[in-house]
Amino acid sequence: MVYKAIDLFAGVGGIRLGFDQAFGDNAIKTVFVSEFEPYAVKTYAANFNEPTEGIANKNESLIMSHTPFIYGDITKIDEKCIPEFDICLAGFPCQAFSIAGRKHGFDDDYKGMSRGTLFFDVARICEYHKPKVIFCENVKGLTMHDRGRTFEVIKGTFEELGYTLFHKVLNSKDFGVPQNRERIYMVAFRNDIAPDSFEFPTHSGRKTTLRDILEEQVPSAKYYLSTQYLKSLEAHKRRHKDKGNGFGYVIRDIDGIAGAIVCGGMGRERNLIIDSRLKDFTPVTNIKGKVNRQGIRKMTPREWARLQGYPDTFDLSAVADGHLYKQFGNSVSVPVIRAIAERIKVVLNDQ
Known part of the structure; x- marks a missing residue:
């Protein structure tokens, strides 16, 4: 079976890359991509073959499209226009919940856009399409924001949509990259296929140091x-x-x-x-x-890419260094995503 996926808040494609590695080229197909930041789109487009399925009834006046099949502002995209999919990948913006940021949460405003409420666009899309699984990643601070109430709202939203949520904080340093990076990972299975338990991986790959990733x-x-x-x-x-x-x-x-x-x-x-x-x-x-x-x-940007587990084949030539630092600083650690995706694949294949 070939699972169809959508990549929301895609960044440069780190979550997609981890799932592609775990599932294999013949078992997963990305049918829709959305990313707001134009320089991230350039790096994404330089590294991935774009989906073969465009958005249904595409309306250019409604959808800000940076490049064919990479769509912009997700808040302006009608969920009915998105192709059917089995897996939702959604690294929704973390700045609203980050300890390093202002921690405004759902009240966060950035250039007129509420980053904290973008999670509800994930919910809106998944409520309509009912995919088998929803995968999200965010900063560890999400669990502590507003004394835990923000995360309770997120968990409650998954439950209302008919999903069973599993979550765990993992550290990238345990997955073969030399970076102390704690993030929360959320896996929500649709109730009719949800397992009784889901065991997150705790480590993967050999221990590495900065010496291993130097140019x-x-x-x-x-x-x-x-x-x-x-x-x-x-x-x-x-x-x-x-x-x-x-x-x-x-x-x-x-x-x-x-x-x-x-x-x-x-x-x-x-x-x-x-x-x-x-x-x-x-x-x-x-x-x-x-x-x-x-x-x-x-x-260097290449060393930062390695710190996040991106292969050296990942093309960094589309944008200047300043943009690359921002992109990888905002990105995910690919080996962690791959290790979790491998566990997700087992659950889906067992159904």
């Missing part, structure tokens, strides 16, 4: 911090230390693991490394000061 060739000097920038980071850290705070840049041991990577400068500055391989310190960009001689650098 094989010496990275460009542009990734090495300038002396002036390094001074500003040191001053910033001292100011916070004097106030009793632990904020500031972090240089990671390459025989250890990274902290959770996130979009924005903080994700890079808290995951600096020392790489002494650079011999040519000639600046390749306009910097203040000189390229530092201690070998302190930020990790």
